[in-house]
Amino acid sequence: MKKNFFLSILSGLLLGISWPTFGITFFIFFSIVPLLIVLKNIGQKKSKFNWLKVLSLSFLTFVIWNLITTWWIVNSSFFGFIFAISVNSFLYSLLILIYFETRKFLPKFGSFILFVSLWISFEKFHTIWDFSWPWLNLGNVFSEKISWIQWYEYTGSFGGTLWVLVINIFIYLLIDSKYKSRKIIVLKVLRIFILFISPVIFSFFISMNQKKKEKSRNFILIQPNIDPYKEKYNLTNMDNLRLIEKMTTGNLGESTHYLITPETFFSEENGEDIDQISTSILTDSINKFIDKNESMNILSGIQLYKFIYNKDSINNNSIKLNKSVWVNFYNSAILYNSKKNYQVYHKSKFVPGVEILPYKSFFKPLIGNFMLNLGGTVHGRTPQKNRSLFVSSIGDKFASIICYESIYGSFVRKFSLNGAEFFTIISNDAWWGETEGHKQLLSYSKLRAIENRKSIARVANTGISGFIDSNGNIYSKMEYNTKGILKNNLQLNNNITFYVKYGDYISRISNLMLLILLTIVLSKVVKKNI
Structure with a gap:
């Protein structure tokens, strides 16, 4: 024994x-x-x-x-x-x-x-x-x-x-x-x-x-390094927009195609009402910022919500406010550009117990909202069923993979199947501090690059932000617990690998x-x- x-x-x-x-x-x-x-x-x-x-x-x-x-x-x-x-x-x-x-x-x-x-x-x-x-x-x-x-x-x-x-x-x-x-x-x-x-x-x-890809775009990644426990939820969305303007002063130009911020970068209070965001102060202010830099596409993490007044429209993650009103919360990515028609993708893979209560119909009557608390939020999150892509003002198709989603190979490959030419990963890894947690999450991103043969622009609140080529090599990065911007080019392609085509056949x-x-x-x- x-x-x-x-x-x-x-x-x-x-x-x-x-x-x-x-x-x-x-x-x-x-x-x-x-x-x-x-x-x-x-x-x-x-x-x-x-x-x-x-x-x-x-x-x-x-x-x-x-x-x-x-x-x-x-x-x-x-x-x-x-x-x-x-x-x-x-x-x-x-x-x-x-x-x-x-x-x-x-x-x-x-x-x-x-x-x-x-x-x-x-x-x-x-x-x-x-x-x-x-x-x-x-x-x-x-x-x-x-x-x-x-x-x-x-x-x-x-x-x-x-x-x-x-x-x-x-x-x-x-x-x-x-x-x-x-x-x-x-x-x-x-x-x-x-x-x-x-x-x-x-x-x-x-x-x-491996053949060199000819098509490339210029990116600016924003790493704000905001403490999620002390600072993040005390900042307004306008505070964060002003932070973007301040950090990018003197760094934007006609060659700047993309500006990317981390997961839930805009997360004031409960977020923005998705039904009113097109006329919100935030959207108006971002559009004015883009008017000064018309070639630029701004991709940002954002917290959204939607009120539901019809019981037939609710889902398992809808939260009941009263007898006739429910609300869905979303951890999302939003794209703004000169065309003024914003696009949204909702995170679809969630950390169990943090963003979603597993088997909610069984556990909710027993334990209510009490489950794992890994530093996340108290509300359940509503997923998006399809793997939709963003289309930039210059016609590029790309995916915005949000944090935890990046560890799912078969999930990510569906973005490539739908025509993605490159990936972005937006994340907030600060919850676990200066540990192997955020390093491992970055490292796993390299596997997604190889499986799909797609280059990746990865942006994390406190780091590590960086650029990954289609062979999984990190060729530019900003270290953890650092505030700043990272500029570089990213190569695009629309290749479909064997794995993307056939998935987890093993x-x-x-x-x-x-x-x-x-x-x-x-x-x-x-x-x-x-």
Whole structure:
């Protein structure tokens, strides 16, 4: 038991210290091996409590992993920290328990296919349900090693997950083998090396053959560095507009195509009424500012709301004010330009418990509005169903991805399918302070650039703002906790990658394999009990 205990700790430590943006990525390739050894050791001894041993020891592994990688959640809320760490760890432990209980009904090779399929299917599930938290999906681990994974344009991040799991399994098989022949052992090690180096070489050739994009635009990114706890919600929208004018004085010109501000930059009180924003003081003032710089498009984060007077028009996130009035709140991006026809996109992926109450119809009667408090807002947010694009005054089509949305590969690819020529990411990462949280969110943006082969202009309230090319390289940035502007060019293209076209096909194959294998397991269980 003591040996299994230390192996579980070792697995958690290896997973944790391999993670971006502080870890040694190579450790990920044998991080799960100790846990697989634990499962073997427990399985060798028959006991009706084996399931409890597996659940508790794997839970220990995943708690350590979660603590090392996402401890910074505690900066926003201690309850949120406890909830996020414990629930995510338990879900991964449940995955391991399911594998442990079902593998005995399959041959060795089949059991490992089950392990891979189960893990990938769970990661996919973790991107689509209400408690979605794909922060620790294994494919994200390579966000600081982009030279290794240029092939994400074909596989998406699930290709990285598959790579990690396969190599872990082969290393485990090598350790578990009883080969005495040195020649066989060398061949097994060589096979593992080939499994590692082949994707890296393939990635190198892909990056060497990338064509330079000819079309480019000039951008100015505003990093206001406003403290979200003390300053942000004491400022009026007009205060923030004057801040833009002050920070850009002497930096605007006819060559300036885009000026971008962070998420919820305009967030005075409850926000702007979406039905009256076209005639609002804010819109009028921004239009006057644009009249002095007619070639410029201003994209900004904004908080909006909409009153609803017809019960048939409300949704699950609508908030009831009285018997006949409801309100929807939106975390949005808004585009202004010389054409005077503003465009809006509403954020559609939300941090569970902060911007949206998961499974609201179930939890709301039980706990009201009390849930996770990760430094966000008290109102639920209403999502937008479609992945709409902005069209600039010069005809460019682009997406504005808002903060948390940027960690969802399949979600982001839909903007490319709809014709986006580049991405903007607007964010407010200040809630977690000077930790790995904001660094990891920036790092994951590089994966979206590679998957879609789109350049990205990323703007964050307190940083890190920057420009990312279509190979995932950050070629210009402004450091965290710095106030200023960042100017540079961004290349545009309308290419559609294999991944954009076909999406998460690896997870779909995994789902199919999992269904087949679980059907086989179920049939054997039924036969055994007849």
